[in-house]
Amino acid sequence: MSTASTASFSSRLAQVKPSPSVAAKARVDALRAAGRDIIDFTIGEPDFPTPEHIVQAGARALAEGATRYTGSAGTPALRRAICAKLQRENRLDFQPGQVIVGTGAKQLIFNAFAATLNEDDEVVIPAPYWVSYPDMVLLNGGTPVIAPSSAATGFKLTPEALRQALTPRSRWLVLNTPNNPSGAIYTESELGALCEVLRGFPAVRVMTDEIYEHFAYGGARHLSPLNVAPDLADRTLVVNGVSKAYAMTGWRVGYAAGPLDLIRAMTLLASQTTTCASAVGQAAAVTALEGPQECVAQARDLFEQRRDRMVSGLATIPGVSCSSPDGAFYLFPSVQGLLGKTTPQGRLLAGDPDVAAYLLDAVGVASVDGSSYGMPGYLRLSFATSAAEIDRGCAAIAQAVAALR
CATH class of the missing domain: 3.40.640.10 (Type I PLP-dependent aspartate aminotransferase-like (Major domain))
Known part of the structure; x- marks a missing residue:
């Protein structure tokens, strides 16, 4: 016969939230596993593989006993x-x-x-x-x-x-x-x-x-x-x-x-x-x-092109305002112009988490709400993805925004 546990957890742990970016990525993976077509703008990592010369160095190290x-x-x-x-x-x-x-x-x-x-x-x-x-x-x-x-x-x-x-x-x-x-x-x-x-x-x-x-x-x-x-x-x-x-x-x-x-x-x-x-x-x-650093320069140039592409793609969407960032691989557009609008299903967009949820549910665009980064009224969109996905995602966002009332 067993008894119910009375073991407790740290009071500090109760103050901690799951990482919103990790949670968003897990949500993307779950939806894809369920068969949904998701355009993932939550990505916090480069979308290309580790350069080959670095991979080979790791393989050599394993073969030489770096275990x-x-x-x-x-x-x-x-x-x-x-x-x-x-x-x-x-x-x-x-x-x-x-x-x-x-x-x-x-x-x-x-x-x-x-x-x-x-x-x-x-x-x-x-x-x-x-x-x-x-x-x-x-x-x-x-x-x-x-x-x-x-x-x-x-x-x-x-x-x-x-x-x-x-x-x-x-x-x-x-x-x-x-x-x-x-x-x-x-x-x-x-x-x-x-x-x-x-x-x-x-x-x-x-x-x-x-x-x-x-x-x-x-x-x-x-x-x-x-x-x-x-x-x-x-x-x-x-x-x-x-x-x-x-x-x-x-x-x-x-x-x-x-x-x-x-x-x-x-x-x-x-x-x-x-x-x-x-x-x-x-x-x-x-x-x-x-080792050779050309891979870093190539990645920077690629991300700059993708940045410009996504900024252009968002520029014509009413209610979305986005400046061009100087660095990293994220855009942080304001969606304050969308707040107060209503979805086709009658749901009020009261805050940026509502906007992020609407884009995911309506058109399969995954983002992270700005409130999680301490700045309500914004979304974080990663451009660490292909040009085709950027174009597809911006078009989907435009479609979703056009359907708002």
């Missing part, structure tokens, strides 16, 4: 390659001891918060933000403080908004440039102005998530805060990885570079959680960083 644990901070070869990359591409000087490799950039962001946050410490997160930042703060006992922006500021944090968000309990500012979901890229002067504010708050660390750095279009140029404020090096963590630039999302290799004491603390956590990133993934990442 065992590595050090918790990563292999010496990869940490050296990361230091060389940061110097070559970003003009940043780090030693291998200041670098940690993890199972994706997400794990390293989590570990950085876990290593530094005490109960009710605050983390300033500019909106719109990547969906996981606030929940990772909550899981580690911190309090996310959302600093607003708007289309008028280019979806970027201003010095005034940063100053208003900072308090004596602030421990981190999270910057994501190029930004997911807006594609915004901070200029040298914009970063300089934010860093000037931070100089007045010496207890605040800076986390700069640069995972989309290679996808900057037109005259836009990616810069790290350390390029304009090297005096903040003792409290800045640079987070990056090989997932986006080299189409290696499933290899799960990210890295971070920062002050030695922080990297040591994060390595301690890794030793008691994941142990290390996969040995074969790390070997392939060395080739990605040290």
Whole structure:
């Protein structure tokens, strides 16, 4: 005879939502499995395979025995390659001891918060933000403080908004440039102005998530805060990885570079959680960083063409307003002009989640609502898909909008 369990779960877990982007992708997969024709604009990864020379490097590493644990901070070869990359591409000087490799950039962001946050410490997160930042703060006992922006500021944090968000309990500012979901890229002067504010708050660390750095279009140029404020090096963590630039999302290799004491603390956590990133993934990442880089330039050019195509496709749809982003591979169009309208089935579109649901149900276009990124009234649409799908999806959105009353 069994008895009902009275075991409980962490109270922190109750504050955490499922990742909206992961949930949207799962919904797409389920609908496709059920036979629906879905145009997927939720994709947060390149739609092409890992370049062949990187795949072959992984295969060679397996054949040569790269199947065992590595050090918790990563292999010496990869940490050296990361230091060389940061110097070559970003003009940043780090030693291998200041670098940690993890199972994706997400794990390293989590570990950085876990290593530094005490109960009710605050983390300033500019909106719109990547969906996981606030929940990772909550899981580690911190309090996310959302600093607003708007289309008028280019979806970027201003010095005034940063100053208003900072308090004596602030421990981190999270910057994501190029930004997911807006594609915004901070200029040298914009970063300089934010860093000037931070100089007045010496207890605040800076986390700069640069995972989309290679996808900057037109005259836009990616810069790290350390390029304009090297005096903040003792409290800045640079987070990056090989997932986006080299189409290696499933290899799960990210890295971070920062002050030695922080990297040591994060390595301690890794030793008691994941142990290390996969040995074969790390070997392939060395080739990605040290090998030919034409694949990265080709991906950037392709994404720029797709960006322009999708912006043009949305431009003629009444009620949808979309600027052309400087970076990443997402559009963040306003759908505020659709709110208050009614679907052919009589459902009121009261908010952006309703718009996203309507597009999926009516015409099979999958997107992610802007509310999940801290900015209601918008949708995130990924252009990491084929030109044919972009054209088909924009036409379907136009059809769905035309049917509204």
